[in-house]
Amino acid sequence: MPRYKVTVEYDGRPFYGWQRQGIEPTVQGVIERAIKAFCGETVTIGGAGRTDSGVHATGQVAHIDLAKDWPAKTVKNALNFHCQPDPVVIMDCEKAGIGFDSRFSAIRRHYRYRIINRPEPLTFDHGLGWHVKPVLDADAMHEASQVLIGHHDFTTFRHSKCQAKSPWKTMERMAVYRREENVFLECSSRSFLHNQVRSMVGTLRLVGEGRWNKEDVRAALAACDRAACGPVAVPEGLYLTQVDYRSAEEDAASFHDYLETLPADERAEREAKG
Known part of the structure; x- marks a missing residue:
């Protein structure tokens, strides 16, 4: 299951913050609806910071897990199309290791x-x-x-x-x-x-x-x-x-340490997924 790291820009004025909450409009909710419209998947994305109602971002970071291995440019362009007309834009999208977490790797x-x-x-x-x-x-x-x-x-x-x-x-x-x-x-x-x-x-x-x-x-x-x-x-x-992260090598080492804490069967399953 490929993981994508996306950098997000948004105008916080129409939203009740980043985090999805009920029926209120949120940035997370806009992106998750865009993913559903793009590839039919219902996913929960992670974010580096849970900005409050009215707060803006020029460098928020989130991670997205999708079933299909799409090119990063395709994901970026599709999400930007389906996020409209809400003021949410994917500024960058790249493949990330499974050990990358937009919040905890920061x-x-x-x-x-x-x-x-x-x-x-x-x-x-x-x-x-x-x-x-x-x-x-x-x-x-x-x-x-x-x-x-x-x-x-x-x-x-x-x-x-x-x-x-x-x-x-x-x-x-x-x-x-x-x-x-x-x-x-x-x-x-x-x-x-x-x-x-x-x-x-x-x-x-x-x-x-x-x-x-x-x-x-x-x-x-x-x-x-x-x-x-x-x-x-x-x-x-x-x-x-902006949100800063460890290097890919450091992130891989962190993921290895995390795997060592799991039961053997779950560790094998995670390793098989890459």
């Missing part, structure tokens, strides 16, 4: 948050960023964001209903910069807590407005208390931009 996820910083109302960009009217000091926001880099207990920036087993995460990179009327925050980590990025952005906005400083952010992080967090940023400004 070693790093990259997010970008867009603040549209101008006094005038939005027209074309409505729903594609967080409209903030007061002028923001992006340099001060960047300086304050650096206290969040490293291995920390991020309870302060965690949704109260977050299902992660631990609040400890390692933030590898944080950067805030201005491009004309846009203020961007970029961050990278192996994984994130529910609402973590939006919570950090909302807190750093207070710095940009001059109401907080770097030490206030440090104190909020150290408090490990949700009440210490600033107002949470809206979902429309958040974009999943």
Whole structure:
């Protein structure tokens, strides 16, 4: 059974997030319906990140298992045809080893948050960023964001209903910069807590407005208390931009380790499938 790795771009505004849920429109649901229309198969696809309602992606990654060994280009073109008119596009499709898992094989996820910083109302960009009217000091926001880099207990920036087993995460990179009327925050980590990025952005906005400083952010992080967090940023400004993975050799070794944990009969069956 061939496995495909697909890179997905989508406008999150019409959807109740990535994950399929009942009758509500979701990105996963659109792609699974496109697969059904393409080859008649009913499948459940996996995704690298379960983006929330309204959140966008330019580099979401999913894996798809199909019964027939189709050329990757055929799968890409067919899914793009059948995803229309929903704003979901397969940007890339390639064959992947059976050991590849879009979620569990990921070693790093990259997010970008867009603040549209101008006094005038939005027209074309409505729903594609967080409209903030007061002028923001992006340099001060960047300086304050650096206290969040490293291995920390991020309870302060965690949704109260977050299902992660631990609040400890390692933030590898944080950067805030201005491009004309846009203020961007970029961050990278192996994984994130529910609402973590939006919570950090909302807190750093207070710095940009001059109401907080770097030490206030440090104190909020150290408090490990949700009440210490600033107002949470809206979902429309958040974009999943890229997901990094191990090399093919590393992924194959990981799959071998996984096989060793299975009963002998199941291991033989998985090995026979490749």
